[in-house]
Amino acid sequence: MLQISYIRENRDDVIRRLKVRNFDQLALVDEVIRLDEELRSTKIQSESIAAEGNAAAKRIGELMRQGQREEAEAIKARSGEYKDQLKVLNEQLGRLEDEFFEKIVQLPNLPYKDVPAGKTADDNEIVLEHGEKPTLPDNALPHWELAAKYDIIDFELGVKVSGAGFPVYKGKGARLQRALINFFLDQAAENGYREVQVPILINGDSGFGTGQLPDKEGQMYYVGADDLYLIPTAEVPVTNMYRGEILKQEDFPIKNTAYTPCFRREAGSYGAHVRGLNRLHQFDKVELVQIVHPDKSYEVLEEMSTYVQSLLQKLKLPYRVLRLCGGDIGFAAAMTYDMEVWSGAQQRWLEVSSVSNFETFQSNRLKTRFKGEDGKMQLAHTLNGSALALPRIVACILEENQTDKGIRVPEVLVPYTGFDWIS
Missing domain, CATH: 1.10.287.40 (Serine-tRNA synthetase, tRNA binding domain)
Structure with a gap:
């Protein structure tokens, strides 16, 4: 606010x-x-x-x-x-x-000075591209066909149990999911983030605190009997841990990471672009949240962007970084970087992470403050980023690493999966 x-x-x-x-x-x-x-x-x-x-x-x-x-x-x-x-x-x-x-509360956050003008995602600024797009064989399959071929993700079974957008991961598919989660959490811990395990149901005050309410209530699953919402991202409960708190300046930066399932209704999402893992109602994600001194927040935003890129580099996935234009940044964000990974089989870029600085927009709602050197209360700055969301990472790993022998597991994940190949 x-x-x-x-x-x-x-x-x-x-x-x-x-x-x-x-x-x-x-x-x-x-x-x-x-x-x-x-x-x-x-x-x-x-x-x-x-x-x-x-x-x-x-x-x-x-x-x-x-x-x-x-x-x-x-x-x-x-x-x-x-x-x-x-x-x-x-x-x-x-x-x-x-x-x-x-x-x-109807007024969105003010864009930072570096945010480019523009109306849609087509106007986002490409900051950099990293890695070469692999040349896949002519018979390369999209991830949903690879998932069926190797029996590692069952979309139809998910429809039977819950509905479209709730896949069932099986065998090596489930182990690949777990490997990615543990890899991302371990990497975050090595980079100074404290791991926390948080509720996946939140109250209305928490939804308001981080800007999901009253802006995005239509995109969240609501449990009416208990007046609670399923989280769209771990950002919400993790950031709300500091709602109403007066923090110590010497504790900055406060860095937390959390793995949670995430739930999004994604109303009105249809078509080929949302097929398979491209867009789900339930998915797994490791989130990073930082609470920092206002003077340091844009320096921290760059650090978080660089860190997320390092994960993609270790997975050896070609990616690009976008600075979102004014018409594409989220309601609560002052500036956002999106990281997109190249899907060779689909021949398009897939967003796998957003890293955002909210400045005081969230902390003003949360009343998350600290006492400055002059003794006066100030609002902290909050930031968050996906590190990483799993569905599209899994999709690109499957597609980019397919061979005649099977799907090669990225080397950095082998200690976590216990196997080199999905075949």
Whole structure:
């Protein structure tokens, strides 16, 4: 959530940066400023009348002690007016606070200065490409056919058990999943991340804290009987561990990693581009979350991007890095890098990670603060990144490593799988 003080003092800059996002509800900015002015004015009136009422009550007590009952009763009769005025003002305050909150939460984060203008994913900026795209044989198969050929992923069985988008991993397919999870967690630990195991069900406050609510409730699975949501990513519970906390500056950077299954409804996702593992309702992911000093967050964003790339390099997968344009970054993000891996059999790039800096957007909702060197409270900066999401990594491993003999397991995973080949 944007800070009202920044909006109030930098109206033109806020509008300019929202235009980079192609945000089309710019009138909300002035509406939020107007409601803030009304709120502050009403609070001043309420506090003034409350002070007058307190002073009157004190005066009544003094007069009664002095035996001036008649004058005290006269002031007491008028004191009822203070209560009536306060009641009206407090009701007005409640309505204004609700309306102000409803409006300000509709404003997305402001894009960072390096975010390129653009409307769609086609306008994203290619930062770099790494590795050579392999030349696959003419009879190369897409991963869903390889999965069936070697009986390692069963999409139809998943439909039987749950529905489309819930595959069943079998035999070496299941072991490959587990190998990747353990490899990613071990790599994160070696890079200073503390592993945590978190709930996969969250309450509404947690969803609001990281920006999923009220923006993405339609994309999350909801457990109505308990008023809980299945997590779309471990970012949500891990970041919410620090909701309402006052952190110590000397503890920065705070680095956590977590493996969880993730759940996304992906409503309206149909067609060949979502076939097989390309888009699922349930998938596994290892997530990185950092909470840092505001002065360091963009340096940390670059470090996280480099780290995710190192995983792809160790898996020997060709990839590219994109800086998302204003029209493609998420609601809560100030800047995002996407990492995409080349799918040789599908002849297209598949997103496998997003690394984002949220600046104070999440921490303002979470009230995650620290005391600065001047003794004043400040909002921390939050960042997160996938390291990595498994489905498309598995898809590309299967496709890029297929041979006549079978599928070669990346060398770095062999100690985790216990086998070199899927055949």
